[in-house]
Amino acid sequence: MVPASQQRVSVPERARMRAWPRTLLWMAAPFALATAAAYAQWAIVGLPPAPSAAIAHATGQPQGFPAWLRIGHYLNFLLLTLLVRSGVQILMDHPRLYWNVHCTPGTEWVRFTPIAVPRDRPWTSKDDARYVSPWIGLPGGRHTLGLARHWHFSIAVFWVANGLLFYLLLFATGQWRRIVPDTWQVVPDAWAVFVHYATLHLPPEPDGFYRYNALQQLAYFAAVFVLAPASIVTGPSMSPALVNRFRWYPRLPGNRQIGRSVHFVVLCLWLFFVAGHVTMVVLTGALRNMNHIVLGSDDGRLLGAALGSVGIGGVAVACWLANRASRVRPRAVQHAASRLIDPILSATLDRHAPRAEYTKEDISPFFWPNGKMPTSPEWRRLADGGFTDYRLKVYGLVEHPAELSLDELRAMGTRVQITLHHCIQGWSGIAAWGGLPMRALMERVRPRPEATAVVFYSFGEGGEGGRYYDSHSLENVRHPQAMLAYEMNFGPLGALHGAPLRLRVENQLGYKMVKWISAIEFVADVRRIYAGEGGYNEDNEFFDSMADI
């Protein structure tokens, strides 16, 4: 029996997406423009001479498709399908794309939601998440990005490994010569081929078993040597641990949101490539091509197409299994992904103290709020009294448990930092935070040697009811930028953003930064707290317990 909290994540709660037609239009626009240009050329100056369909170097090159290449090609197809589907699911949790790092509503260059952000009432980023059909998204549903991320990151590990092996073998066997153009002439030739295709004057085909035409060569080159690296390098430009440590990284694309936008544009280019590639495989001798792809033979048998269909069916089955596992065994998916990803993060990103700081001029004009405001009478009473009666309880595995008023916290040390916040959903924003460094608090209460983690409890509830909380390793809260903030943008911290006290741990995603903190507990093991996954969202929405990416 699946607990209700686990079922809930995959149940659609809202009206279906109404923005897909516009999305598809956006994605089809470049193709439509290119086709229009091809027709214009044909109408005005006539068809270009059919380019000698062959590529200059025809002899002495590797020919055919060895087994490693066919297997790598198939795995790429399988993994890319899962990456795209989980990627779309993640995108739809904050269905807006920006070129600016502030994510101010109204400044997005494209949004996949019919909703304009209301200005007359709080509209949290979670309110903004959209439902995705399970036919498209992995796993489908609304606000299932916790599971979508597990698939996306785990599959990415295998996809990158498959890609590296593919590169290695391409260069080891000389197969790279087939897809790396050796002359700029390939560009006008490729256009000439495109004009023929687009205006439905199919040019004579060279047999792809021996050589590609110019357009084909350029397209394969782009997929292997441009799109794949572009997907890989733009991904990490969304990681708080990376971006807040190495500020130069998100500057390569421009900023964190440009990295995210480009990551999406590359996804569209992949879809565009696959659509064109599959169409041409079918139109230019489907049976012979399928034998190339599947069997590595150059003949007209049916076998390649038959086995190829089985392979495509295999991808469909894998999609179905992934969706089903996410619905029926979400906890197992969460744990499996963390076994794969956490050691990688521990060995790399999680070791670095965040240190990026921004200037006053960089502060975001709008900062998306998230989470449910506390409704408890206790918090209400404290808020009405300006939090003068507030006492932060610090307990657990410490030498000196304490109950500290805001004035006492102020007297223990202060720090101001202007930093970039990353929400798991995709938005970011820069704000100034003032408060007490966690280090100073730890010097006061003195965690005992057995303490390995620190748990922050909120006055507020999580989305599905029950107390909101999250935990951090002691290493992560010892970083200089880890602080208990009571000021935001040089004024008192407002109720919406976590008054009286909220956490800042800049190498982690926003959900780990508990707002409306009531108490802090030092523990040896988070597994005995609530459902034992390390935080409210980890327990209820299957989020990662390590939030460096």
Ligand SMILES: Nc1nc2c(c(=O)[nH]1)N[C@H]1C(S)=C(S)[C@@H](COP(=O)(O)O)O[C@H]1N2
């Ligand atoms: N108590 C509590 N704290 C919370 C949340 C919440 O739902 N409840 N949401 C988290 C998430 S997902 C984010 S992105 C940040 C958002 O902080 P902000 O509202 O100041 O932007 O708060 C975090 N802290």
Ligand SMILES: [Mo]
């Ligand atoms: Mo978030």
